Amino acid sequence: MKRISYARGKGKLRHNNREMISPNVDKARIKDNIELKRQSLADAYEEIFGDAVAEYNAKQRRSDRKISDYFEKMFGVRADTMRADTVIKNDNKQQSFYEYVVGVGTMHDTGYASSPEAAKVAVECLREYMAGFGERNPQFHVFNAVIHQDEATPHLHYDMIPYADGMKKGMTRQQGINKALEQMGYGTGKQAIANFTQSERKVFREICEAHGIEIAEETKGRGQTYSCEEYRQTAYKNRAEITEQEAVKSKNQAEIETQNQIIADKKTEAENMVDAFTPAPTKVEKTLFGKEKIIEKSKEEIELEKQMTAAKMVLSERDAVEKDKQTIAQKQYQIRQDKQQLMQAQATLQRQQKALSEEREKLKYVAKSQARYEAEKLLSERGYVRKGNPAQQRLMQAQMQAQAVKERNKNNDFDLER
Template sequence: MPMKRTISGMIGAGSLAHNRRDFIAENVDPNRVHLNICYQNENLKEVYKELFDDSVERYNVGKRKDRQITNYYEKIRQGKQEKLFHEVIFQIGNCEDMAVGTPEGELAVKVLDEYVKDFEKRNPTLHVFSCYLHQDEATPHLHIDFVPYVTGWKGKGMDTRVSLKQALKSLGFQGGNKHDTELNQWINHEKEVLAEIARQHGIELEQKGTHEEHLDVYNFKKKERKKEVQALEQEKEYLTVENEGLIAQIAEARADIKHLEADKEQAVKEKEVAMKRAKKAEEDLHSLEERREKLQPVMDNVSKEIKEYGTVKTLLPEAGALERAATYRDKKIKPLFTQMKNKIAAMAAQVKELTKEVEKWKHKYQETKQAYNRVQRELDTVREEKQQLSEKKQQLQDVSDRYDRVVRVLGENIVEDVVQQDIQEQKALEEKRQMEQMPKGSIHERLAWGARKSEMENQQRKKNKTKNRGMER
C-alpha cells in the first residue's frame, strides 16, 4: 500500500548565506551539514552581468547620460517593481512522517533530487543561480533561488529584463484573481510535477477536504476534527518554513554583528601595534638626533681649523737646516695634507650618511603616524557602523514587538483582514489615480481613455440617482 504524504511548495525568505551555511542557525544540526547537496551556487551580480549586460548596452544607445542604465543590478535592488531574485521551497511530508535520517526521509531526498534535475528544462525563463537540498534540519527540503527574466520584450525599457509576471506568462501561466496569480498557478503546477515523481516512488499525495458519504453526527464531528488537524498541520508546515527563514535572518544579523565585533577587535589591535611602532620610530629618531648633535661640534671644529690658516700652520712640521724645499714638500707636506684630506673626507661621509639615516627615520616616522591616523579613522568608522546596526536592530525589534502585540490583542485573522483590506484600498486608489490621469500616448489612446472615464462617470451618476430616489421614498 503506497504511503500518503503532503507536498508543500511555498515562497522562501531568500537568505543565500543561510542556504550556503555560511553560518549555523539554531534549527540546523552541524553534524549533518555535510549531507546537504549543492546543485548551483553562482554569484548573483555575475549572473546579472551575464543575462542583462548586452541588453543594457542596446538600451543605452542614443539615450542621454541621465537616462542611461549604468548598473542594472543596482537599479533592480533599489527599485520597487521587481525583486533581485525569488526563492521557492519544496518539501514532502513533515518532521513526523519524513524526518531526516529515516528511510522515509531518504526516500524524500531521492524524490526531490530527481525533481530538481529537470527544473530549468521545464522553466527556461527562470535562471537558477542557487539551489540546495538541505538534510541538516528536521525534514529534507529544497531551496531554489532564481532570477525570472523575459527576452524579446517589445514594451517600454530593455528588451531583456527582470520580470516574474512575464517570465511565468511565457511558461503558460496567465493568472486570474488575486488568489490565482501566475506565481500561485506555477507553484501548484510544480507541486503536481513533484507529486507525479513521488507517485513513481510509491508516495501518494494526501488530499485534504475530499467528498465523502453521509456520516453520523459522531463520525462527522470526528472527521471534521481530523480535517482541522490536517489543516493545522499544513499551516504548521508553512509556519515552520517561515520560521526557518526568520531564524536564518536573525542568525545572519548576529553573524554580521560578530564580524563587526571581530573587526573592532582587530582594529584595536592594529591601533596598539601602530602606536608601538610610532613610539619606536620616535625613540629611534631621538637617538639619531642625539648622535648627530654629538658629531656636529666635531665637524664644526674641523671645518673651522681647515679655514683658519694659522691652525694649519701650527700643524706643519719644521724643515731641517739643510733640507731642500722639494724634499720638504714631497716628504712632509704632501703626506700631511693627504692624511688630513682623507680624514676630512671620511668624516664628511659619516655626516652625510648620518643625515640620510635621520631623514629615512623621519620618513618612517611620518608613515607610521599616517598609518596610525588611518587605523584610527577606520576604527571610528567601524564604531559608527556598529552603532547604526545596533539602532537598526533595535528598530526592527520594536516593530516586531509591536506587531506581536497587535496580533495578540486583535487576533491573527483580524490583523490579516486589515492588512488585505489596506492592500486592496491602496490598489483601488492607485487604479483610480491612473484612470484620472490622461495618458501621454497617441490621440486614439486619449480618446479611449476619455470614453472609459465618461462611461464610469455616467455609471456613477446612475448609482447616485437610484440612491437619491430610494431616499425620497
C-alpha cells in the first residue's frame, strides 16, 4: 500500500519551471514535465487585485494614498524582479505566494526506474487532482502548476495566491491566507490550515483509489486530526497518568529521605563510639635483657590509636554505606526520569487542550456558516434577492459555492474532470 505526500514547498519558481536545474534532475527528461498553469507573478497579482486597486484609488482624494503597485506595497519589491521568484514574507507574516508539493508512493513502488507504469498512473491522478482544485478552493488563485517527471518519482508543484473579499478597511479584496480559508469554510487559526490539507488529502486519496492505487490509512498527525471526543479521552488518560506518576514520585522521595536518615544515624553512632573509646595511657615494652617495662604513651600515640579505631569502624561500615549510596543514586535517577516524563505529559496535555479549544471554535464557526448558508439558500429558492454591495455579493456567492462543493465531497458523489 502507498502513502500520500501533501506538504508545503519552499516556493522557488525558477526551480519549478526548470530555469534553475538542481543535481537530482535528469536533464534528458525535462521535456517530459507537464505545465498545467504558468502565469507570471506580476500578471497574477494584476488579475486578482487590479480592479480592487483601481476601485480603492478612485475613492482617494490625496495622491499619496493611492496604490501604484499592490505587490510592492505588500512586500517591498516589484513582482517582476528575480527576488520575487522565491517566497517573500512581510512583517505581518504574509507570504507573497504559497506552494504545496503533492505526490503518491516512493521511488521504490512509483519510481520511473522501478515502476514506470505505476508512475504513469500517478501522473494521471495528479492531473485529475489539479483539474478540480480551483472549484474546491475558489479563493486560492493558482498561477503556477507543473508535474515533474524528470526526478525519481512524479510529483506536482502548485503555487497559489490566497485572497479574501468583502474587506471593510482598505481595498475590498486583499491578499491573506487566514481570511481566505475562513471565507471558504475551513475555519480559523492554525486549525484552518489543517482542515484544508486534510480535505485536499482526502480528495487526492479518492482519486488515487479510483485509479486502482491502494492507499494506506492515514495516521494521527499525518492527514488526520483528533475528534473532540478523542481529545477528551486522551486528556482524561493523561491526567490519570500524571496523577499516578506524582504518586510514584512522592513514594520515591519518601524512600530517599528514609535512607538519608539511616545514613545520618549511622554516622552519629560511629562518632559516639570513637569518642567513647579511650586507649590505655601506658604500654608494655621489653628491655634488652627481656624484662617487661611499663611506660607511658605519648599524646600522639593515643591520638593515633583513636584514629585507627575510627578507621576500622568506618571500613566495617563502608560496604553498607556504598550500597545505600547506590540505592539513593538510583532513586534520584528515577525521580529525574519521572519528572521529565511528567513535564512531557503536561506539555502534551496543554497542546491537546489547545487543539480541543480550536476544534470547538471551528465547530461553532461551521454551525454558524451552515445556518447562514441554509438561510441564503432558502431565500434564493423563494425568489428573494438580498441587496448589498458587489463585494459582499461576491463573498456570499463564493461561500455558497465552497459549501456546495464540501457537501458533494462529504457524500462522495462529486465528479472531477478526468
